[in-house]
Amino acid sequence: MRLSDAEGVVSTRPYDLPMRRGAITRKSVLKVLAEHDELGREAFLTKYGFGEARSYVLVHEGQEYDSKAVAGVAHKWDQGRALTPDEFSGGKDHAAAWLKRVGFEVKAIKNPDWARDEIILACHLVMQNGWKGLDAEDGRVVELSALLQLLPIHAEADRNEKFRNSNGVARKTFDIATRHPEYRGKPTNGGVLDVAVLHEFLARPQEMTEAARLIRQGITTGELQSFAPTEDEEFGDDYSAPEGRLLMRRHRARERNKSLRKKKIASVLQRGGQLACEACGFDFEKIYGDRGAGYIECHHVLPLHVAGEGRTKLSDLALICANCHRMIHRRAPWPTPAELRASIEQKHADDRRAAAALTRPRRAADEQMPNP
Numbered sequence: 001m002r003l004s005d006a007e008g009v010v011s012t013r014p015y016d017l018p019m020r021r022g023a024i025t026r027k028s029v030l031k032v033l034a035e036h037d038e039l040g041r042e043a044f045l046t047k048y049g050f051g052e053a054r055s056y057v058l059v060h061e062g063q064e065y066d067s068k069a070v071a072g073v074a075h076k077w078d079q080g081r082a083l084t085p086d087e088f089s090g091g092k093d094h095a096a097a098w099l100k101r102v103g104f105e106v107k108a109i110k111n112p113d114w115a116r117d118e119i120i121l122a123c124h125l126v127m128q129n130g131w132k133g134l135d136a137e138d139g140r141v142v143e144l145s146a147l148l149q150l151l152p153i154h155a156e157a158d159r160n161e162k163f164r165n166s167n168g169v170a171r172k173t174f175d176i177a178t179r180h181p182e183y184r185g186k187p188t189n190g191g192v193l194d195v196a197v198l199h200e201f202l203a204r205p206q207e208m209t210e211a212a213r214l215i216r217q218g219i220t221t222g223e224l225q226s227f228a229p230t231e232d233e234e235f236g237d238d239y240s241a242p243e244g245r246l247l248m249r250r251h252r253a254r255e256r257n258k259s260l261r262k263k264k265i266a267s268v269l270q271r272g273g274q275l276a277c278e279a280c281g282f283d284f285e286k287i288y289g290d291r292g293a294g295y296i297e298c299h300h301v302l303p304l305h306v307a308g309e310g311r312t313k314l315s316d317l318a319l320i321c322a323n324c325h326r327m328i329h330r331r332a333p334w335p336t337p338a339e340l341r342a343s344i345e346q347k348h349a350d351d352r353r354a355a356a357a358l359t360r361p362r363r364a365a366d367e368q369m370p371n372p
């Protein structure tokens, strides 16, 4: 029954036309909700092959619906066939966003995973507490809970009413404490990131403490609220900044400060220098001509936990090409431009040696070949 039904719909649409995923209307969503109410939740999900929503529910007239299934099935009315679950995500990139766009309320079922910044703050508290977990009633937990709710990391729409409440924060302190190498017992829970941050604290307590202090201070003063997310965050790349996303945002903002970059470039030119990458020597004008004239990026050489308050000095900025800049930020700890230059040179030397090793024995063998 279900198959022929679906086939009938598909045939009304030329099949080489791509689905326009997400192009759904409010009207079709309402039709889907009506069908859902008529069939009942289980039968509805079974009919279209969807599971129960795991991250978001659609709330309509006091009722909760599996948002991904609803969004997928709405395509039947607007696009000729329902989307299958593997064609899109239920999250804020797809289903939740589409439903919100046509005016529905979408609620997060589960709060977002803890980001590195949040774990840094929790871990710092655990460290101050002699690597022991703290209870939900503890004043320091209550204070941290309030602070975490101010962090500009997770969108309001992804949070529910329990977001980083005292219970959740207390639980996190135990997750961290029970992962300490000297803890004798079973770890309560927690993920890879908890363990990673804990080990960062054990390996470099001063630096991580300073990072925690800077994050706290930046939130209190409102400074860290003003920076836009970096593109590394969009790639889901949290490994470039052990000190967290917020300090990374500030770092990037400082590097991108137009007037500082102009001053830096002017000072280099004034001293008769060239706008070439300090790591690999790349000169944009040499390669791209006019289009590249005057172009170079600036890299702030002070690590996140060092570059605290205070203004950026021109000497904190290094001229760097776009490729080298990416490579520096790709993984922590960041190499200095000089260190990157050394590793480039090392790589060249290794390559030359490998190439020489390949040609040498052949030549030797050639010489040994008897003349015909």
Ligand SMILES: [Zn+2]
Binding pocket: 277, 278, 279, 280, 281, 282, 320, 321, 322, 323, 324, 325
């Ligand atoms: Zn370069």
Ligand SMILES: [Zn+2]
Binding pocket: 255, 298, 299, 300, 325, 328, 329
């Ligand atoms: Zn940089």
